[in-house]
Amino acid sequence: MLTVETLYAVDPEAAKGFDTKGLRKNFHVGGQFAKGEIRLTYTHYDRMIVGGAVPAGGELVLDRVAECGTSSFLNRREVGILNIGETGTIQAGNDSWTLENGDMLYLPMGSGAVTFAGHGRFYIASAPAHHAYPAALIRPEDANQVHLGSPETANHRTICQCIHPDGVESCQLVMGYTQLHNGSVWNTMPTHVHDRRMEAYLYYNVAKEQRVFHFMGHPQETRHLVMANEDIVLSPPWSIHSGVGTGSYTFCWAMAGDNMQFTDMDMVAMEDIR
Numbered sequence: 392m393l394t395v396e397t398l399y400a401v402d403p404e405a406a407k408g409f410d411t412k413g414l415r416k417n418f419h420v421g422g423q424f425a426k427g428e429i430r431l432t433y434t435h436y437d438r439m440i441v442g443g444a445v446p447a448g449g450e451l452v453l454d455r456v457a458e459c460g461t462s463s464f465l466n467r468r469e470v471g472i473l474n475i476g477e478t479g480t481i482q483a484g485n486d487s488w489t490l491e492n493g494d495m496l497y498l499p500m501g502s503g504a505v506t507f508a509g510h511g512r513f514y515i516a517s518a519p520a521h522h523a524y525p526a527a528l529i530r531p532e533d534a535n536q537v538h539l540g541s542p543e544t545a546n547h548r549t550i551c552q553c554i555h556p557d558g559v560e561s562c563q564l565v566m567g568y569t570q571l572h573n574g575s576v577w578n579t580m581p582t583h584v585h586d587r588r589m590e591a592y593l594y595y596n597v598a599k600e601q602r603v604f605h606f607m608g609h610p611q612e613t614r615h616l617v618m619a620n621e622d623i624v625l626s627p628p629w630s631i632h633s634g635v636g637t638g639s640y641t642f643c644w645a646m647a648g649d650n651m652q653f654t655d656m657d658m659v660a661m662e663d664i665r
């Protein structure tokens with residue numbers, strides 16, 4: 392079963408006026424991981440699609456998605472797929488990959504129908520593409536690691552870059568995940584914006600009774616959203632994206648837009664945040 396919802400883009404002036412319900416309706420994407428289903432959200436931020444596929448021991452096929460206006464999902468798109476569940480397989484054309492927890496698969500434009508099987512919980516992030524780069528399976532040890540923060544500022548973390556210009560190439564999708572070190576709870580703080588790219592965060596490995604307070608908004612008009620396990624949040628290009636957990640967590644970030652330079656960020660000075 393395939394369900395697709397559409398989210399239109401919001402400008403910073405409109406976002407200023409949202410109450411909690413309005414913020415959640417426009418930026419929070421929940422419930423994407425349902426047994427035996429593929430659930431997608433088609434966003435109008437750089438036409439990024441996010442969602443989940445949970446085959447739960449059966450098979451799920453991702454092929455035609457009416458919102459894309461093509462006969463098959465990947466006709467003019469590329470996709471990154473992260474397994475946050477148990478072992479699962481993904482098949483596209485004559486190729487098949489086994490993904491353990493923490494493995495990511497890049498599938499290029501033109502891959503055809505994608506079949507999910509096994510016991511994986513597959514997080515999907517897809518952006519428009521114009522070229523077919525090679526498909527690639529990225530295991531945790533293949534990711535480029537960047538170490539940031541410190542225990543003193545509770546933001547000690549390792550950024551694992553999986554799909555990026557110096558690793559597995561893509562047209563515009565840049566994707567990886569960030570692991571907080573023991574006792575550290577802040578991600579992406581000091582924070583930044585990048586008006587050239589949108590970003591989506593999937594929070595996972597969040598214990599049932601814990602939450603992540605995710606901060607968004609124009610740097611001088613910040614708001615927060617309370618995120619539970621497997622919740623996704625969209626960050627418009629004009630928005631900060633940072634979070635603090637009441638417990639440990641991991642998050643997967645995916646970006647699309649005008650350039651692919653991970654370090655191309657406009658840092659927000661602490662004294663300027665409101």
Ligand SMILES: O=C(O)C(=O)C[C@H](O)C(=O)CO
Nearest residue numbers: 548550569578579580632644
């Ligand atoms: O913890 C972090 O810092 C991040 O993971 C940063 C994000 O990946 C990001 O915002 C990249 O632009």
Ligand SMILES: [Zn+2]
Nearest residue numbers: 583585590632
């Ligand atoms: Zn960012």
